[in-house]
Amino acid sequence: MSSLFLTILLTVLGPIFATSTGDLDAVVVVFRHGDRTPIKPYPTDPYGNRSYWSADWGMLTNLGKLRHYHLGQWFRQRYSDFLPRIYSEKDIYVRSTDVDRTLMSAESNLAGLFPPVDTDVWLGGFPWQPIPIHSIPETMDAVLAAKKPCQRYDNLMRKLFETPYFRNISHINHDLYAYLSRYSGSTVTNLKQLEYLYNTLKIEVMNNFTIPEWARKVFPDKMKPWAELSFATMTFTDELKKLKTGPFFNDLLKYFNNRTLTNKTSQYYSPKFLMFSAHDTTIANLLNTMGAFEYHCPPYTATIIFELRKTPSGGNFVNVFYKNSSEPAPVRVKGCEFDCEWENFKRILGFYALPLDKWDLECSNYLILAVDSLNFFILLGAVSGAVMAVTGVVLLTKRRSRRSEMYSQLPDEEYA
Missing domain, CATH: 3.40.50.1240 (Phosphoglycerate mutase-like)
Incomplete structure (x- = not known):
């Protein structure tokens, strides 16, 4: 050389x-x-x-x-x-x-x-x-x-799946989830449950078992991309x-x-x-x-x-x-x-x-948890306010009803 x-x-x-x-x-x-x-x-x-x-x-x-x-x-x-x-x-x-x-x-x-x-x-x-x-x-x-x-x-994961991105994924997969639930007999309503079933079918195929006809229509092609996405969700942010x-x-x-x-x-x-x-x-x-x-x-x-x-x-x-x-x-x-x-x-x-x-502190810090739960308390406050308002209207209506039973308006009192 x-x-x-x-x-x-x-x-x-x-x-x-x-x-x-x-x-x-x-x-x-x-x-x-x-x-x-x-x-x-x-x-x-x-x-x-x-x-x-x-x-x-x-x-x-x-x-x-x-x-x-x-x-x-x-x-x-x-x-x-x-x-x-x-x-x-x-x-x-x-x-x-x-x-x-x-x-x-x-x-x-x-x-x-x-x-x-x-x-x-x-x-x-x-x-x-x-x-x-x-x-x-x-x-x-x-x-x-x-x-x-x-x-x-757990709170952050719950909020993640409430985002428009993951809500849209649930919408896209509505029919697939329903199909898998119907034929597998197990509840499939999210990516994790889909991946769990995908993994079981994959193991059976790897062991030379013939999976059912209904499974062959969706496995692996229709299930694989969502099973793969499932592995990214746990560290998505x-x-x-x-x-x-x-x-x-x-x-x-x-x-x-x-x-x-x-x-x-x-x-x-x-x-x-x-x-x-x-x-x-x-x-x-x-x-x-x-x-x-x-x-x-x-x-x-x-x-x-x-x-x-x-x-x-x-x-x-x-x-x-x-x-x-x-x-x-x-x-x-x-x-x-x-x-x-x-x-x-x-x-x-x-x-x-x-x-x-520090991990323990972040996991148990009630101030942080309170911030994460802010939307919940806002919703709770709104619901409580609505209930109080409805209750007030009902009580006021009953009160006026009782007044009308005890009091008769004079002919010219309307203009008083």
Whole structure:
């Protein structure tokens, strides 16, 4: 190869090589669980009998376990020079939502990522080792499951679906909702309920079941775009983004910030690899907050990868990837380049980040809730006023009626 051609090649591909071979300092992966059975069959479901399925409702299937095992092997290959093959709690921390299918997915993934070697072998011929997976009840989890109760978030969601945009969507889908309700036997009146049914039908098709004729008329084409839109609704506005993903991004930024510190005296408590096992909604919410969600239903094992890297001059930048197929695709955080400088990354996502104490305050702040409920109180006041007015008219009419019974007007009194 001529030196001139080599120079040109390095000039063109240099930035790509720098990104892929830069000094990696920390990795955070967030993935959806593997394939599962339907959470609950619809009333007229021909496959609603448990005997059709290899696992109970909403549970991970053998294919789901295998997919995550292979994803763990992919992590091992990608980070072979970064993550030691010998397991240590100093290197990796794993957290899952408190759901069987996500816990089992994390276990399957770790089996592929850390097969026991050397001193990790504890039972000959058994290529698996126990690795801690941390979790808390969903109703207490505002970071990963994002299901800790938040009244303000619920109020904002209710107001969102009362906007002209979503009212029009309900109007457009009136006939589709009625059709799905009639033939499925379940109530379908909104995007979430449509997506729930769409997901069940999709699972049945993926398992080679023949869905009913009525379903084939609307699945997937007529249902798919609305199911995909459903995944964007939970973080449709900046306020919804903050309340739904703010605690996660607060922890992510705090973790990366600790990793950038020159004096890493607490590195023992700051592993280089964080793994989060979650759901399709988690993937959609995080992508949407970053301004990178292209409407779709995140597939099984869909994974967001955050990589914190160092520049030769000692600075830091972040790469984000989305892996929903064989190879990860670069993700551009809105307002930043792919090689997003750490300070810019921190500034952009810091807008949405919420520490748990502030999240709790915003969720329970009665002044904020009162502002959100202002329309309700205005309506209540208007109704109360109308009731009082009607009551007044009725009382006045009765009073005049009683007067007319006791008093007779004189002939010329009309002009008095």
